[in-house]
Amino acid sequence: MDLVVGIDIGGTKTKIGLVNQQGDNVAQNFFRTKEYPELQDYLAKIATSIQELTATINASHNLIGIGIGAPNASSVKGTIENAANLPWKGSVPFIEELQKHIALPIKLMNDASAAALGEMLFGAAKGMTDFMVITLGTGLGSGIVANGQLIQGYDGFAGELGHFDLTFGDGRLTGLGVDGGLEAYVSATGLKRTIMYMLSMHMDQSRFRDIAYSDLHGEEITQAAEEGDPIAIKAFDYTSKILGHALANFVTFTQPEAIFLLGGLTSSGKWIFDTTKHYMENHLLDVYKGKVKLLPSGMHGKNAAILGAASLIWNEVK
Amino acid sequence: MDLVVGIDIGGTKTKIGLVNQQGDNVAQNFFRTKEYPELQDYLAKIATSIQELTATINASHNLIGIGIGAPNASSVKGTIENAANLPWKGSVPFIEELQKHIALPIKLMNDASAAALGEMLFGAAKGMTDFMVITLGTGLGSGIVANGQLIQGYDGFAGELGHFDLTFGDGRLTGLGVDGGLEAYVSATGLKRTIMYMLSMHMDQSRFRDIAYSDLHGEEITQAAEEGDPIAIKAFDYTSKILGHALANFVTFTQPEAIFLLGGLTSSGKWIFDTTKHYMENHLLDVYKGKVKLLPSGMHGKNAAILGAASLIWNEVK
Numbered sequence: 348m349d350l351v352v353g354i355d356i357g358g359t360k361t362k363i364g365l366v367n368q369q370g371d372n373v374a375q376n377f378f379r380t381k382e383y384p385e386l387q388d389y390l391a392k393i394a395t396s397i398q399e400l401t402a403t404i405n406a407s408h409n410l411i412g413i414g415i416g417a418p419n420a421s422s423v424k425g426t427i428e429n430a431a432n433l434p435w436k437g438s439v440p441f442i443e444e445l446q447k448h449i450a451l452p453i454k455l456m457n458d459a460s461a462a463a464l465g466e467m468l469f470g471a472a473k474g475m476t477d478f479m480v481i482t483l484g485t486g487l488g489s490g491i492v493a494n495g496q497l498i499q500g501y502d503g504f505a506g507e508l509g510h511f512d513l514t515f516g517d518g519r520l521t522g523l524g525v526d527g528g529l530e531a532y533v534s535a536t537g538l539k540r541t542i543m544y545m546l547s548m549h550m551d552q553s554r555f556r557d558i559a560y561s562d563l564h565g566e567e568i569t570q571a572a573e574e575g576d577p578i579a580i581k582a583f584d585y586t587s588k589i590l591g592h593a594l595a596n597f598v599t600f601t602q603p604e605a606i607f608l609l610g611g612l613t614s615s616g617k618w619i620f621d622t623t624k625h626y627m628e629n630h631l632l633d634v635y636k637g638k639v640k641l642l643p644s645g646m647h648g649k650n651a652a653i654l655g656a657a658s659l660i661w662n663e664v665k
Numbered sequence: 666m667d668l669v670v671g672i673d674i675g676g677t678k679t680k681i682g683l684v685n686q687q688g689d690n691v692a693q694n695f696f697r698t699k700e701y702p703e704l705q706d707y708l709a710k711i712a713t714s715i716q717e718l719t720a721t722i723n724a725s726h727n728l729i730g731i732g733i734g735a736p737n738a739s740s741v742k743g744t745i746e747n748a749a750n751l752p753w754k755g756s757v758p759f760i761e762e763l764q765k766h767i768a769l770p771i772k773l774m775n776d777a778s779a780a781a782l783g784e785m786l787f788g789a790a791k792g793m794t795d796f797m798v799i800t801l802g803t804g805l806g807s808g809i810v811a812n813g814q815l816i817q818g819y820d821g822f823a824g825e826l827g828h829f830d831l832t833f834g835d836g837r838l839t840g841l842g843v844d845g846g847l848e849a850y851v852s853a854t855g856l857k858r859t860i861m862y863m864l865s866m867h868m869d870q871s872r873f874r875d876i877a878y879s880d881l882h883g884e885e886i887t888q889a890a891e892e893g894d895p896i897a898i899k900a901f902d903y904t905s906k907i908l909g910h911a912l913a914n915f916v917t918f919t920q921p922e923a924i925f926l927l928g929g930l931t932s933s934g935k936w937i938f939d940t941t942k943h944y945m946e947n948h949l950l951d952v953y954k955g956k957v958k959l960l961p962s963g964m965h966g967k968n969a970a971i972l973g974a975a976s977l978i979w980n981e982v983k
Contacts, residue, residue, distance in 0.1 A: 419952070428952060477819045491918065493816045493823070500920025501795045504952050505811070507917040512910075512948075523950065592830075599825040600809065600918050602818025630830075632841065634737070634746060634822050 348408045349664075352397055352451070353657030355458065356380065356417035358432030361389075363396050364650060365404065366657035368664070370469030372650050374400050384434040386444060394448040412452040414659030416461035416652055417441070418488075421503030425455050431522060454659040458482070458652065460497055460506055462644075463490025464662050465655030466607055471645025478605045479597065480644070481508070483612035483619075486522070487530035487537075493601045509534070513593065533590045535611045539563045541582040553578035569615040583618040590619075591626025598635050609644035609651060666726045667982075670715055670769070671975030673776065674698065674735035676750030679707075681714050682968060683722065684975035686982070688787030690968050692718050702752040704762060712766040730770040732977030734779035734970055735759070736806075739821030743773050749840060772977040776800070776970065778815055778824055780962075781808025782980050783973030784925055789963025796923045797915065798962070799826070801930035801937075804840070805848035805855075811919045827852070831911065851908045853929045857881045859900040871896035887933040901936040908937075909944025916953050927962035927969060 348367060355362040357380065364375035376396060383389035401410065419430040425442030427433065442453045456464075463480040466472040472480075476495040482488040487509035491498045498505045509530035510521060518527020519540065531537055542555050542563060554571055555563070555578050571579035594606055613619060624641045631639065646654060666685060673680040675698060682693035694714060701707035719728065737748040743760030745751065760771045774782075781798040784790040790798075794813040800806040805827035809816045816823045827848035828839060836845020837858060849855055860873050860881060872889055873881070873896050889897035912924055931937060942959045949957065964972060 477823075493811060493818070494814045496812045496814070498811045498919050500811075501922040501956065502920070505795075505918065505920040507920075507950060507952070510950050511914050511917050525950065596829050597918075599829050600823065600915075601816050602820070602823040604819040632825060632828050632843070634825070638819065 348406055349411050350404075350408050351411060351657040351660040352400075352413040353653040353655070354393065354413065354415045355652035355656050356415060356427075356433065357458075357652075358418075361393070362650065362653055363393070363400060364653035364657065365400055365410075366654060366661070368661060370649075370654055370661075372653055374403050375650065375653060376400055381434060386435050386439060389435075390445050390448050393445065397449070410451055411664070412454065412660035413445075413449065414461070414656040414661075415441070415453065415455045416458035416656040416659075417455065418458055420455050420457050422454070422456040422460065422499045423501075423503030425453075427455070452660065454663075456499075456656075456659055457488070457490070457504075457506060458655070459488025460490035460499070461655035461659060462488070462609060462646070462651055463492055463655075464497055464658040465646060465651060466490075466609075466644060467492060468658040468661055469646065469649070469654050470651075471607060471642060472605065473645075475604050477601060478603045478607065479601070480607045480609055481594075482610040483534055483608060484610040485534060485536055487534045491601060491603075498601075508597065511593065513589065529589070529593055533586055533593070533612075535565050538565060538568060538582060538586055538612060541585050542568060542578060545578045545581045545585070549578065549581065551577040551581075555579070565611055565615065569618060572615075572618050583615065584622055587619060587622030588626045591623045591628075592630050594623070594627045594639075594641070595630035595635075598631060598639055602635065603639060605640040605642050607642050607644045609646065613643060666724055667729050668722075668726050669729055669975040669978040670718075670731040671971040671973070672711065672731065672733045673970035673974050674733060674745075674751065675776075675970075676736075679711070680968065680971055681711070681718060682971035682975065683718055684972060684979070686979060688967075688972055688979075690971055692721050693968065693971060694718055699752060704753045704757060707753075708763050708766050711763065715767070728769055729982070730772065730978035731763075731767065732779070732974040732979075733759070733771065733773045734776035734974040734977075735773065736776055738773050738775050740772070740774040740778070740817045741819075741821030743771075745773070770978065772981075774817075774974075774977055775806070775808070775822070775824060776973070777806025778808035778817070779973035779977060780806070780927060780964070780969055781810055781973075782815055782976040783964060783969060784927075784962060785810060786976040786979055787964070787967070787972050788969075789925060789960060790923065793922050795919060796921045796925065797919070798925045798927055799912075800928040801852055801926060802928040803852060803854055805852045809919060809921075816919075826911075826915065829911065831907065847907070847911055851904055851911070851930075853883050856883060856886060856900060856904055856930060859903050860886060860896060863896045863899045863903070867896065867899065869895040869899075873897070883929055883933065887936060890933075890936050901933065902940055905937060905940030906944045909941040909946075910948050912941070912945045912957075912959070913948030913953075916949060916957055920953065921957060923958040923960050925960050925962045927964065931961060
């Protein structure tokens with residue numbers, strides 16, 4: 348049985364899984380990224396984690412490669428550069444260094460781009476040649492596929508739509524200091540910021556008058572909306588309006604057949620999907636109206652990040 | 666000698682040329698589009714024009730196909746749909762109808778996308794796999810190449826960046842009614858509108874206080890800027906600021922190696938290029954800074970539209 352190692356490097360956890368060609372995650376484990384602030388220690392931990400994982404597989408098997416999804420990763424250069432939430436600073440030649448520990452073929456990619464490949468191989472984008480994946484977590488990530496190929500860009504940093512700026516000089520700042528950057532509005536963090544904004548703009552009664560910013564959680568905002576909390580409902584509407592408008596703009600670029608939403612914020616369900624669809628459709632040029640599907644990821648319930656990372660290798664095999 | 670027929674369908678003129686594999690336009694003619702308001706008459710005129718052109722070639726030759734660039738054209742469907750400046754309304758199955766007059770292979774594409782292919786085959790983008798072409802004429806068109814392939818989109822309408830909207834509710838309207846659409850600011854028409862805007866905002870002396878909107882021409886605005894006219898200088902700065910900011914945003918999408926500017930507005934030279942480069946660089950994310958070239962088209966002085974159209978066929982041959 349051929350298996351691919353899929354690794355998702357996150358600021359909190361590093362997840363490692365073994366994935367077969369059908370997209371089944373046959374074994375997985377994780378460790379805390381921040382416990383390995385020295386790069387060489389971290390790489391050695393990856394190598395031993397892979398050994399531990401393969402030891403759990405009884406059937407005979409053959410590892411054919413390692414796919415890695417990480418923030419600020421360049422697929423072209425094999426580097427991770429200035430990732431705000433990872434312990435290693437500057438430009439890290441990640442593939443080159445990991446290759447010293449492990450002899451398998453290694454591929455590295457921006458995590459949202461890896462998610463797009465995963466969606467194409469194992470998710471709801473099977474058979475599609477033109478689509479986008481938008482990940483809505485702490486920030487906003489994006490992976491774009493056109494002509495059946497992932498768009499990687501000149502040196503591997505395509506698809507940074509979280510930093511697409513929507514305003515001209517009076518917008519919210521992202522973590523990178525981008526004025527009006529999309530992810531400052533549309534992400535789990537953006538939704539919390541919008542709750543604050545709505546509390547500033549309106550005098551409605553709301554449970555959120557008694558909760559500090561740091562104590563806010565997405566699930567509670569969804570629940571409040573379900574119960575009719577006017578601040579929560581206004582916050583979802585505002586978020587969806589900005590996302591819908593932005594997506595309608597993005598369609599003028601690559602005209603995708605579908606846009607998939609993935610990540611924490613999408614667990615708010617209709618509060619994000621129905622309203623975003625409405626605003627997007629309203630803003631689409633006539634030539635695009637009725638042609639662009641807004642869909643939940645087909646990776647829901649699976650370990651999307653590991654499957655996405657593994658798809659970097661499986662995509663080469665097919 | 667193998668030749669391709671390149672046809673550029675414009676609202677005013679239809680240009681037809683014969684192009685060899687080196688990108689030489691060995692013969693060309695044109696006729697006025699509006700003289701053939703009936704589609705069948707127009708198609709017959711194209712057929713006879715091609716016959717007339719080939720009759721002028723003394724060497725033995727072989728026509729291998731017809732490439733056509735047109736506004737609102739779908740490369741996927743072979744249609745021209747609701748083109749505001751062409752006489753035929755609705756969705757015209759252009760390839761299907763022209764095929765009844767001519768037995769050669771025919772390809773059709775949005776004119777700005779055809780220009781991008783032309784730039785790759787015969788212009789300054791030779792050898793590049795990730796770049797964009799922005800055409801700045803009456804409107805703003807765009808052609809986007811990623812992974813060495815033109816992005817066409819789900820049904821052939823990718824790259825409508827002239828209608829990318831920059832504002833949220835208080836922008837200029839484009840010809841299609843898009844609020845804040847980029848081409849309402851950045852195009853030959855946009856520059857004229859900006860002259861009006863600057864006359865409204867400032868009380869500077871200017872030659873443009875004595876010229877009506879309908880009498881304004883781009884060359885005169887460039888000349889006025891050269892002579893120090895403050896309204897002209899402010900108008901170029903405003904145009905470049907918006908273009909530079911928009912291009913910096915577009916880079917987050919496909920991370921092109923270069924962006925080529927083409928069309929009437931680019932004859933303003935440094936008044937567009939230097940300032941746009943400055944504003945673009947200012948707005949680029951750190952990860953992109955210093956990596957994106959802003960360049961004039963390599964098709965300057967050639968018949969870019971005919972070569973772009975012919976490249977639809979030559980691109981298949983290579």
